[in-house]
Amino acid sequence: MFYSYDDNFFNNINKPDFQPPKWIFKYIWSVLFLLMLVSFLIVLFRPASTYKYLAISIFFVQLAVNLYWTKAFFTEHNIKKALIVAVILLILVAAMIFFFFKLSFLAGFLQIPYLLWVGFACILNKVLLNLNT
DSSP, rough: OOOOOOHHHHHOOOOTTOOOOOHHHHHHHHHHHHHHHHHHHHHHHHHOOOOHHHHHHHHHHHHHHHHHHHHHIIIIIIIIHHHHHHHHHHHHHHHHHHHHHHHHHHHHTTTTHHHHHHHHHHHHHHHHHHHOO
8 A cells, every 4th residue: 555656746846935855754754653653552552442442443544544645645646635635634633632632641642743744734735736736
């Protein structure tokens, strides 16, 4: 389910001045995925409850949507579809954080950077759409 990354596509589209350098993304995502893992493990080891099962379900759905954004943007070169996917991801991450907080303050708190990054990604995606249509 891994998608090819089209460097030429990304290099040749118009980007805003606030576009972070390409090299920084791997570091940001490494930290975010580490925080996701820690939060997920905290939630996983909580006692059985409806909140726990909802949190875990939303975690996996948002992860799949996150991966799909990569396909929509870098493989399909569909910036508009990627924006729609990013907004859905933002909503799912917010819902995930809500349920994580119900189970553990730390698990929810560790996901705040992810929510902020996805929010920034939505803004960036919208500006990329405007600059390239």
